[in-house]
Amino acid sequence: MAVIRHELRIARPPDEVWPAIGDPAALPRWFPGIIDAQVDGRARIITASSGLSLPEEIVTNDPVRRIFQYRMTAPLVSDHLGTIEVADTGDGCSLVSYETRCEPDPLALVIGGACGNALRELRRQLEGQATPAKHEEA
Amino acid sequence: MGRKILFVTTDQQRYDTLGCNGGSVARTPVADSLAEAGIRYERAVPQSVVCMPSRSTILTGQHPTTHGVWMNGVPLPVDAPSVAALLHRHGYRTGLVGKAHFEPYLDPFGRFTENTLARSGAETVQDLWADGSTGPHRGFEHLEFATHGTAAPLHYILWLWQNHPEAIGMYYPVLDPSFNVNGAGGGVTGAPQVHDNPIQKDWYHTDWVADRTISWLNSLAADDDWFCWMSFPDPHHPWDPPKSELSRVDWREVPLPAGYPASQAEREAILDAKPRHWRMWYDGTLVSNFEAPRSWVPATLTADQVREVNARNAVEVELIDEAVGRVLRAIESRGWTDDVDVIFTSDHGELQGDFGLLFKGPYHVDALMRLPLIWRPAPSAGIGPAVVSRPVGLVDLAPTFSAIAGLRAPGWMQGRPLPVSDADAAARGFDRVLTEWDSDLFGIGVHLRTITRDGWVCTAYRPGHVHDGTEGELYDLADDPLQRFNRWHDPACAALRCDLLADLRDSSPPARAEVLELQAPV
Numbered sequence: 001m002a003v004i005r006h007e008l009r010i011a012r013p014p015d016e017v018w019p020a021i022g023d024p025a026a027l028p029r030w031f032p033g034i035i036d037a038q039v040d041g042r043a044r045i046i047t048a049s050s051g052l053s054l055p056e057e058i059v060t061n062d063p064v065r066r067i068f069q070y071r072m073t074a075p076l077v078s079d080h081l082g083t084i085e086v087a088d089t090g091d092g093c094s095l096v097s098y099e100t101r102c103e104p105d106p107l108a109l110v111i112g113g114a115c116g117n118a119l120r121e122l123r124r125q126l127e128g129q130a131t132p133a134k135h136e137e138a
Numbered sequence: 139m140g141r142k143i144l145f146v147t148t149d150q151q152r153y154d155t156l157g158c159n160g161g162s163v164a165r166t167p168v169a170d171s172l173a174e175a176g177i178r179y180e181r182a183v184p185q186s187v188v189c190m191p192s193r194s195t196i197l198t199g200q201h202p203t204t205h206g207v208w209m210n211g212v213p214l215p216v217d218a219p220s221v222a223a224l225l226h227r228h229g230y231r232t233g234l235v236g237k238a239h240f241e242p243y244l245d246p247f248g249r250f251t252e253n254t255l256a257r258s259g260a261e262t263v264q265d266l267w268a269d270g271s272t273g274p275h276r277g278f279e280h281l282e283f284a285t286h287g288t289a290a291p292l293h294y295i296l297w298l299w300q301n302h303p304e305a306i307g308m309y310y311p312v313l314d315p316s317f318n319v320n321g322a323g324g325g326v327t328g329a330p331q332v333h334d335n336p337i338q339k340d341w342y343h344t345d346w347v348a349d350r351t352i353s354w355l356n357s358l359a360a361d362d363d364w365f366c367w368m369s370f371p372d373p374h375h376p377w378d379p380p381k382s383e384l385s386r387v388d389w390r391e392v393p394l395p396a397g398y399p400a401s402q403a404e405r406e407a408i409l410d411a412k413p414r415h416w417r418m419w420y421d422g423t424l425v426s427n428f429e430a431p432r433s434w435v436p437a438t439l440t441a442d443q444v445r446e447v448n449a450r451n452a453v454e455v456e457l458i459d460e461a462v463g464r465v466l467r468a469i470e471s472r473g474w475t476d477d478v479d480v481i482f483t484s485d486h487g488e489l490q491g492d493f494g495l496l497f498k499g500p501y502h503v504d505a506l507m508r509l510p511l512i513w514r515p516a517p518s519a520g521i522g523p524a525v526v527s528r529p530v531g532l533v534d535l536a537p538t539f540s541a542i543a544g545l546r547a548p549g550w551m552q553g554r555p556l557p558v559s560d561a562d563a564a565a566r567g568f569d570r571v572l573t574e575w576d577s578d579l580f581g582i583g584v585h586l587r588t589i590t591r592d593g594w595v596c597t598a599y600r601p602g603h604v605h606d607g608t609e610g611e612l613y614d615l616a617d618d619p620l621q622r623f624n625r626w627h628d629p630a631c632a633a634l635r636c637d638l639l640a641d642l643r644d645s646s647p648p649a650r651a652e653v654l655e656l657q658a659p660v
Contacts, residue, residue, distance in 0.1 A: 033248055034247065048248055049249070050247060050254070050291065051248070052246050052247075076246065104316035105580060106244065106313075106316070106317035106658075107317055109244075109659050110242075110244050110245070110246065110247075110658045110659070113242075113655065114247050114249060116657075117655075117657070
């Protein structure tokens with residue numbers, strides 16, 4: 001089981017950061033590469049821009065401790081747990097961590113890499129930075 | 139109308155696989171004739187011995203430390219400098235057909251253009267360029283991708299699905315069910331990554347790359363200037379050329395390579411004189427990089443397996459040579475030959491039995507670092523044939539393309555236009571070339587810095603998982619062409635070692651400010 005952990009500081013208080021993370025249907029808005037998320041109770045099915053559909057189970061969605069956990073249940077992985085935590089740094093900012101535990105190990109790098117990228121996108125959106133140039137088909 | 143550029147790369151091809159470089163297993167008349175008419179480089183060295191960093195160096199003209207792609211799986215930023223963008227801006231038509239690998243292949247989220255372009259049906263996408271403007275993706279107005287096997291959703295694989303779906307399952311599965319590099323063996327000897335591929339030759343990716351290159355060239359106007367990067371995925375493993383072609387080289391007749399110590403005791407003694415990760419990999423106690431199958435132990439490699447791997451490799455080299463010949467004939471039929479520069483090289487080499495090993499990794503020896511490089515200048519340029527023995531690097535390619543196009547190499551390029559003779563190389567100070575390795579796979583870090591100069595190769599190890607930063611390798615390329623005798627601790631070489639290390643330190647390129655993140659294993 002490999003573990004990939006990303007952590008970054010977002011210059012917004014936890015109350016402004018948590019809503020995006022705690023809303024499981026909001027994922028496509030801040031996770032590059034995910035274009036759709038259908039939520040039904042504790043079940044979520046995400047669709048990647050590659051066309052791949054990945055079923056997930058929401059394990060924890062705790063707005064008090066600001067922890068969101070989910071498992072990919074697709075046969076692509078034999079075991080997986082994603083954990084996002086939002087911590088209050090006490091100075092009006094948030095420390096957000098995104099941990100991927102996954103087997104097989106190589107997929108931890110792939111999923112973890114995408115999660116790190118998603119955290120940076122979330123920070124960009126919340127801090128109001130300019131949108132990076134999106135490519136267009138020629 | 140200026141000079142046009144056909145840039146041919148192969149993947150993981152050794153120097154000694156070409157006839158013009160002394161190779162005797164594969165027949166390579168096309169490459170040999172290019173070398174005879176042009177410039178053959180005897181010491182062309184990559185700046186990294188794995189695909190993504192090396193290919194990024196070719197495109198950017200920068201060392202890995204500077205462009206930031208420090209290991210496979212780290213994507214080159216889309217707005218990285220690109221010689222193709224430079225040429226496109228100056229009126230060149232620009233195309234890349236075949237293996238790009240500036241971005242990871244293992245990409246289920248479809249985050250990278252290389253994995254999404256084929257399905258989009260677009261010829262390219264508009265992206266941010268290094269200068270803040272926008273233009274076609276990495277400077278290429280036409281992109282058609284292929285790689286080894288059929289796992290990634292690239293143009294070749296979609297073409298195969300649409301036209302010959304029965305062939306999809308014929309290739310060797312590059313990854314095993316746990317998404318590690320497959321170690322399963324095949325062929326007669328059970329060698330890893332050897333596979334009998336029943337695919338028709340004209341469906342195989344080598345022929346496809348040549349076909350699509352010809353198709354793109356035929357779409358251009360007669361007076362267009364163009365830069366075409368034709369990038370073959372072979373002879374990189376898996377060794378699964380079309381089965382119909384295997385009779386070209388009888389593996390039983392293939393001589394064992396000089397770099398393969400036939401005696402186990404000799405192999406192990408040689409490995410024991412090198413930094414410890416060499417022997418640890420051989421014994422199967424440490425796999426430091428993703429490119430080597432985790433489930434395969436090099437100590438199990440047999441002499442017959444070496445022969446069979448080298449035979450199949452030679453078949454793949456021959457198919458490439460013939461495909462290049464076909465493209466050159468298409469160029470001739472357009473009446474372009476006099477104005478076309480042809481440059482042929484590979485991104486890095488390969489261990490093919492050397493020291494009892496296969497594949498690649500943090501091992502800075504000739505098997506991985508001595509590349510085939512041939513430049514057949516456009517006949518209209520009036521540059522005579524030559525052999526250059528001084529060291530040059532793949533970092534020199536982008537400035538060479540710029541010079542061919544009549545452009546001054548921009549400041550972000552770190553190399554120089556290739557010398558056209560040894561005298562030219564001496565006059566312009568082609569004395570040294572640098573190579574680097576960084577990897578960190580699940581906490582196993584390996585970090586090497588190497589200088590090739592004055593007929594010596596000197597590698598300094600930085601602290602890592604199994605190195606404390608005092609280790610090194612020092613080889614005399616003239617007296618020890620197989621790099622069997624590590625002189626790092628030889629008192630007679632102490633002064634030379636210090637001098638080379640000082641030069642290595644003083645010549646080190648500037649590091650990219652922000653460390654790029656690993657996004658996938660490959």
